[in-house]
Amino acid sequence: MRTILQSGYGEPERVLVQGESDIPTPGDGEVLVRVHATSVNTPDCLATLGVPYALRPVMGLRAPVSPVRGSDVAGVVEAVGAHVTGFAPGDAVFGSVWTGGYKRGAPGTFCEYTVVPATQLAHKPAKLSFEEAAGAVMSGVTALVAMRDVARVRAGQQVLVNGASGGLGTFAVQLARALGAVVTGVCSTRNVELVRSLGASHVIDYTRTSYPEQDARYDVVMDNVMNHPPSVSARVLTANGVLLPNSIGTHKWLGTLPSMAFGALFKSRQWRTIQFVPSRKNLEDIGALIQSGAVKVVIDKTYPLAQAGKAVAHMASRRARGQIVLSAM
Ligand SMILES: NC(=O)c1ccc[n+]([C@@H]2O[C@H](COP(=O)([O-])OP(=O)(O)OC[C@H]3O[C@@H](n4cnc5c(N)ncnc54)[C@H](OP(=O)(O)O)[C@@H]3O)[C@@H](O)[C@H]2O)c1
Structure with a gap:
């Protein structure tokens, strides 16, 4: 399958290059999804540029511990692993492969197929395009x-x-x-x-x-x-x-x-930290708010998968208006 592979840290258009990799096999509790769209988030920019340097011990010293960027996904179920209920091939879904940080061997979504834990996946509301659904995951849920x-x-x-x-x-x-x-x-x-x-x-x-x-x-x-x-x-x-x-x-x-x-x-009682929690319930809740028209997904620009480097550079410019989306179709 077509996959955007990262070779080291640096300028996004230099280090994010299209190559080939094997289609993954869904494990226990996982779903294989044909990626229609994904979006770019801050963790993708940081792992591409390798900043801040203080994160390199966890991100990877000279190159990221996992070569494929991206965590948001919207697409169609291709196959389901053991013990997965509620999803079947052909279902339109959206969710996240986020593992809570930078983990060795973690799957990415800047590619044509990815495996997603069933607990981090929901059915895509019919009114949402794949691009909107992908753009709603990390930003919308957080x-x-x-x-x-x-x-x-x-x-x-x-x-x-x-x-x-x-x-x-x-x-x-x-x-x-x-x-x-x-x-x-x-x-x-x-x-x-x-x-x-x-x-x-x-x-x-x-x-x-x-x-x-x-x-x-x-x-x-x-x-x-x-x-x-x-x-x-x-x-x-x-x-x-x-x-x-x-x-x-x-x-x-x-x-x-x-x-x-x-x-x-020395936390002031007034400070609170927030964490991205891509549970099925949170995905369904943000999906329902968008489906109802209460919230809309603002998309600045959609790039083809092959231009992932450009898309990451756009986001890293800190001038994005809403989401930067990648279309894998
Ligand atoms: N807690 C979590 O789990 C979690 C998850 C995801 C992201 N985050 C964090 O959330 C932050 C925001 O992410 P994002 O995706 O919204 O970033 P973003 O899309 O890159 O933000 C870009 C926007 O920032 C605005 N901006 C730049 N400088 C500004 C300034 N001085 N004052 C006000 N606005 C300014 C720009 O507007 P102008 O062009 O008008 O300046 C632009 O529209 C990131 O730093 C990321 O680390 C946290």
Whole structure:
């Protein structure tokens, strides 16, 4: 099958090259999926570039421990492994091969077939295209976990989303709004109208105003950029407000690892960390919200699989508006 194989760390278009590999066999509890679409997420960019360097002991010292990038998938079931119930060949599905970090031999999705744990797979709602379904996995589920489960956003609350025009931000704005919150999005001038169209009542253009210097206060701040230290972002919280620091940042050596470690060790009661949990229930929940029209998947651009390097470079530019998708068909 056609597979995008990574040879080392570096410029995405140099190190991500199309080659051939064997179609995998589904193991116990796994489903073999013919990939129709996948999408690009921050972990794919980090593992391609090999940054922050502090992650290399887990990511792989000179090359990533697994040569195939990608974790989101939407496609059609080709075969099922032992002990899999509820899925059959021909079913349209979406899900994730994410293993919770960088693991040796982990499958990727920048290829034509992949094996997915049945517990991380759901039937694709009929109204969603394969591209939309793939774009809803890591970004949509993480934003859902953040807003619904971690921040527990309630009607009438004030929610600020920094990085409102990105993959996660476009979902977070819509989900907070769907939960009844009054949403403020932070983005640059060119994305103001997009963020407003997603349901933000207020938009702060960061090229003109820095949100920590505003007088407004928020019950929830989701920071997908972390261009301000968490202690500075926390200034705009109400007394019982919650801060969701959610970015690896841009520092080549350490990223935002020191602030995250500091938060974990001396955690302010107002800080909460969020984790991507690709359970079948979370996939079904985000799928249902999109199917109902309450949330839409914003796709910046869809690239053919062969141009995976270009797609990763686009995402790594940090200028993506919504999702970057790869079509494997
Ligand atoms: N917790 C988890 O499990 C989990 C899972 C996935 C991702 N993440 C984290 O979530 C973060 C966001 O991911 P993403 O996919 O949304 O990233 P993304 O799509 O690459 O974000 C790009 C967006 O960021 C905006 N942006 C760049 N600089 C900004 C600034 N100074 N202020 C406000 N907006 C700015 C850009 O808008 P402009 O062009 O308008 O600047 C662009 O639309 C990542 O850092 C990643 O590490 C966490």
